[in-house]
Amino acid sequence: DTDEYDHGKSIVMRNVKDNSEKIVISASEGFGIDDYVISPDGQYFATWEISVGISGGLTGSRSRVYSSKAGGEKNLIFDDVATPGNPVRYPLAITNSGEIFTDKFLPNSGNGYGYGMETANFIGTDKKKIVGMENGDYSTQPVLSPDGKKLAFASYNGNSGAGSVVTDGIRRAIISPNTVGILDLSSLEKSI
DSSP, X not given: OBOTTOOBXXXXXXXXXXXXXXXXXXXXXXXXXXXXXXXXXXXXXXXXXXXOOTTSSSTTOEEEEEEEETTSOEXXXXXXXXXXXXXXXXXXXXXXXXXXXEEEEOTTSSSOOOSEEEEEOTTSSSEEEEEEXXXXXXXXXXXXXXXXXXXXXXXXXXXXXXXXXXXXXXXXXXXXXXXXXXXXXXXXXXXX
16 A cells, blocks of 8 residues: 555555454554564564655655554654755664664765664664764665674775765765675674
């Protein structure tokens, strides 16, 4: 059940044995679910919800990140307005303890991802930027390890200058990654 922007109204769990369905998360009023991630144990969800602005693009839209347990109440973690030059957050991963990892995305700008990672606890009361995972430090969307303890990604080590420098409309870290990085989700330390 998606709208014209392909935003969903809910996330549904389907039992393949009896074909029954159960809504586990519903979008907030006026918002649609653009993306979501699930913890490796299947207990925690982080959703990215969008309320599209007048232009139809993300610029001028509202962007929210929520956390929830299957069938439980949602916690509003981040609430951003997409304005030119101002990145919004979206979920990359959620761990088996409910810790959320987000990336910053610059709307309507081509390769808009990779503007800095943050983490938040399940209810959003403890948020922090991750040192070493700022704009220009990584290239690809990090992938969560099957055990939920690390993120792997293509990285940029700065050997050819600042990774945030834009060449032909693309940041150096995005176009010229030169290492593989691992982020330990417990210590928040990056290794290359």
